[in-house]
Amino acid sequence: MKNTWIIAKRDLGSFFSSPVFYSVTTVFLILYGIVFFILLNSFSFASFQTHQLRGADIGLNLNEMVIEPSFQQMAVILLFIIPLITMRSFAEEKKSKTFALLLSSPVRLEEIILGKFLACMIVISLMMLLSGYSIGYLVFAGQPEIGPILTGYLGIFLMTGCYVSMGLFASSLTDNQIIAAVIGFGIALFIWFIGWGAQAAGPELGQILEYLSLITHLQHFLKGLIDSSDLAYYLSFILFGLFLTHRVLESSRWR
Amino acid sequence: MIEVEQLSKSYGPREAIRNLSFQIEKGEVVGFLGPNGAGKSTTMNILSCIMPASSGSVKICGFDVFEQSLETRKLIGYLPETPPLYSDMVASDYLTFAARLRNVPSRKARSAVEQVIEKCSLKDVSNRVIGRLSKGYQQRVGIAQALIHDPDILILDEPTIGLDPIQIIEIRKLIQDLASSHTIILSSHILPEITQICKRVIIISEGEIVAVDSLESLTTRLRNGERLILKVRRSDGETIEKLRALDQTNAVVEQETGQFTIDCEPNANIQDAIAKLALDNNWGIVELKPASMTLEDIFLKLTLEENEVKP
The missing domain is CATH 3.40.50.300 (P-loop containing nucleotide triphosphate hydrolases)
Structure with missing residues (x-):
């Protein structure tokens, strides 16, 4: 565990000293800010209309109309942003030959992979924290339900873990950061699309595909539901991605 | 270790x-x-x-x-x-x-x-x-x-x-x-x-x-046979012939006027014979020394030999 943290700390240092992190974070915050603004605007417009039409003060549901869709949009933006964060993890180490330092040190491969995973998760959590002004404002100005917000963040966080473990896998395949990012997008989008395929497929296959899709599982969290099957799905997804990464790195030593 | x-x-x-x-x-x-x-x-x-x-x-x-x-x-x-x-x-x-x-x-x-x-x-x-x-x-x-x-x-x-x-x-x-x-x-x-x-x-x-x-x-170990360098003041066409006539010499080459390299059998110890020859013929010895092989020569030799073995 100590070694994991040593590696994560170095990676964090290199994130914060590179322009990639700052540009990615800026783009993320701007995109999310726009989405949030639009959602909030249409909410206030809708509530103004209902107020006028019905004449009574019927509050529209802030959670349903702003918070839930804003989480959904955040999930989409993260899908594009995370491969850019994870792409360098192994590709850069291999390109600059620094991986030899890690491999010749008394550190297990698992610790290296977990260290990289941890660093990416911390970076993305930081980005989410910076975007938290939006929900924070709503909590301050309106009366949203707190429960679904917390579970929503948990869901997004778990989904981020899936993206990161896929991204790390993509990065372990190559020494080229761009290829790593492209493969990362590819896998992430593929798993995203599986959910759409579920509607077209037959009842049995459809159910399987729906279960495999990342987005189906997020819905429950956004509604304020923590289902053990969703937790199991995300955690096993993350572990599977890290396992594949381990296999790729281990086998590349043998070749 | x-x-x-x-x-x-x-x-x-x-x-x-x-x-x-x-x-x-x-x-x-x-x-x-x-x-x-x-x-x-x-x-x-x-x-x-x-x-x-x-x-x-x-x-x-x-x-x-x-x-x-x-x-x-x-x-x-x-x-x-x-x-x-x-x-x-x-x-x-x-x-x-x-x-x-x-x-x-x-x-x-x-x-x-x-x-x-x-x-x-x-x-x-x-x-x-x-x-x-x-x-x-x-x-x-x-x-x-x-x-x-x-x-x-x-x-x-x-x-x-x-x-x-x-x-x-x-x-x-x-x-x-x-x-x-x-x-x-x-x-x-x-x-x-x-x-x-x-x-x-x-x-x-x-x-x-x-x-x-x-x-x-x-x-x-790798000096396959020995090589001597002989430098004399006076030499003529017969010098090289006389050196070649010595026992145990394999090849004698005149590098430049008055300087010869003599390849001989390993442990031949023919320095005495050469010196005697030079004295008898009044060539005037300047130098007689074993040619040491540099690591570079050995390296080339070893790696080239390796290549020769291969078909």
Whole structure:
């Protein structure tokens, strides 16, 4: 565990000293800010209309109309942003030959992979924290339900873990950061699309595909539901991605 | 301290090294010599646990590099051919990271870093970003990284490659200083370097060991027959004929007027006969000496012989 943290700390240092992190974070915050603004605007417009039409003060549901869709949009933006964060993890180490330092040190491969995973998760959590002004404002100005917000963040966080473990896998395949990012997008989008395929497929296959899709599982969290099957799905997804990464790195030593 | 037995490694169908066996004692400085692509880096990567061998075994201080990889790695400091430097890090931060990674406790990391900075004369650049340093300083940071946990064994893969002559001299001096307290394995395709630093050489060519020996005995052992150089003041057409007529001479060549190289059987001891001949004929001897073969000659000879054997 100590070694994991040593590696994560170095990676964090290199994130914060590179322009990639700052540009990615800026783009993320701007995109999310726009989405949030639009959602909030249409909410206030809708509530103004209902107020006028019905004449009574019927509050529209802030959670349903702003918070839930804003989480959904955040999930989409993260899908594009995370491969850019994870792409360098192994590709850069291999390109600059620094991986030899890690491999010749008394550190297990698992610790290296977990260290990289941890660093990416911390970076993305930081980005989410910076975007938290939006929900924070709503909590301050309106009366949203707190429960679904917390579970929503948990869901997004778990989904981020899936993206990161896929991204790390993509990065372990190559020494080229761009290829790593492209493969990362590819896998992430593929798993995203599986959910759409579920509607077209037959009842049995459809159910399987729906279960495999990342987005189906997020819905429950956004509604304020923590289902053990969703937790199991995300955690096993993350572990599977890290396992594949381990296999790729281990086998590349043998070749 | 290091025992290598029947070590082989293939990359797909291509065999990088074949059945290497050698031993290295504690405190030795061993040179690993061979042309590019001979399998030096592959061997060093296996020794430093970066990749496993296809077959054979390596034991370092009794630890198997494959079975007890983590223990072995603690004993080794490794400088790969390309120094593993994070170009965006400050040198001292990088060394601290390397120290922590090599299990130096965080309390001692600072003093370990200070020590290697001192040893490798990095004081002036320790606060600078590695990517901006000159190649020579980067190489030093690379060596410092290998030294940080004060390992028993240092494995240096081509430590002077790509440096300018002054930097090369500095790095060699640094390695010589380290030789007193560490077992060092050094690879190079530059011969003078090996002659200067190492006491024992392992010559490797096309993945196989061609010779393992100390420098001196290698020079003597491999002198296939002996060669003498004779310089005289007066010589005429008959001189060369008379030399050829001597017993046990194989070939006599006149390099320039009055200078001959005489190839003779091993241990022929014909110096007396030559001297007598010269006196009798009043040639006026200036010089009669054995021609010593440089490591360069031996290296070429060994690696070429190896090629000749192949169809």
